[in-house]
Amino acid sequence: MQPSPGEMLRLWFEEVWNQRDASRIAHYLAPNGVLHSLDMAGQDAQGPAAFRAFQEELLQCFPDIQFTLHDVIEDGERAAGRWTMEATHSGDGLGMSATGERVRISGMSMVRASGGTIVEAWDEWDRIRLVTTCGVMKPV
Numbered sequence: 001m002q003p004s005p006g007e008m009l010r011l012w013f014e015e016v017w018n019q020r021d022a023s024r025i026a027h028y029l030a031p032n033g034v035l036h037s038l039d040m041a042g043q044d045a046q047g048p049a050a051f052r053a054f055q056e057e058l059l060q061c062f063p064d065i066q067f068t069l070h071d072v073i074e075d076g077e078r079a080a081g082r083w084t085m086e087a088t089h090s091g092d093g094l095g096m097s098a099t100g101e102r103v104r105i106s107g108m109s110m111v112r113a114s115g116g117t118i119v120e121a122w123d124e125w126d127r128i129r130l131v132t133t134c135g136v137m138k139p140v
Contacts, residue, residue, distance in 0.1 A: 002115075002116035003116070004074060004079070004113075005074055005076075005077060005078055005079035005111055005112070005113040005118075006072045006073075006074035006079040006081075008028055008079070008111065008113055008117075008118055009069070009072055009079045009080075009081050009109065009111050010069055010072060010081075011024070011028065012024075012028050012111075012118070013067045013069045013081075013083065014069075015028075016028070016055070017055075017065065017066075017067045018066055018067055020059070022052055022055070025048045025051055025052055025055070026048040027117075028117060028118055029047070029048050029051060029117060029118050029121075030047075030114075030115070030117040030118060030119045031047055031048070032046060032047060032119075033046070033047060033048075033117065033118050033119050033120065033121070034046050034119070034120050034121070035050070035051055035054075035121045035123065036120070036121065036122045036123070037122060037123055037124060038051070038054055038121075038123055039054055040094055040095075040127060040130075040131075042127075057093050057094060058093075058094070060091045060092070060093040061089060061090075061091045061092070061093040061094050061096065061098070062087035062088065062089060062090070062091070062103065063087075063088075063090060063091060064087055064088050064090070065085060065086075065087035066085070066086050066087065067083050067084070067085050068083060068084050068085075068086075069081050069082075069083045070082045070083060070084065077112055077113050077114060078110060078111065078112050078113075079110070079111050079113075080108060080109065080110040080111075081108065081109050081110075082106070082107075082108050083106065083107055083108070083109065084104060084105065084106050084107075085103075085104070085105050085106075085107065085125070086102070086103070086104045087102075087103050088100065088101070088102055088103070089101045089102075089103055089133070089134050095136065096131070096134045096135075096136050099134050099135050101133055101134055101135070103129075103130060103133045103134065105125055105126040105129045105130050105133075106125070106126055107123060107124060107125025107126060108123075108124050108125075109121060109122065109123050109124075110122045
């Protein structure tokens with residue numbers, strides 16, 4: 001039996017992010033799955049390899065990254081979740097030099113699943129808090 005979209009979202013955060021099991025990316029994300037507004041610039045990515053490149057870059061900056069998924073709402077082929085991410089900025093990357101600062105940001109993700117995989121996802125997260133905490137930008 002295939003997991004529901006809500007269960008896929010939960011497993012994605014636990015297995016792909018918290019356990020850092022890159023082999024699970026292609027298990028949950030369709031080969032042509034589109035990840036809308038994924039990176040720091042809000043650009044889209046397509047497929048497991050593109051997501052993996054983003055994950056590697058984020059883990060380079062925040063090797064101890066951990067996500068907590070607080071709420072998941074499911075409706076048919078879609079699920080949405082609210083989450084927080086906590087990490088230490090201990091590596092260079094994403095245009096930022098390591099600061100050693102502890103970072104906590106919030107975000108929301110929505111997925112659309114079909115045939116047992118995620119075919120489309122939308123991510124909105126507090127990029128401003130990330131860059132201000134890491135000293136790239138000064139708070140206004």
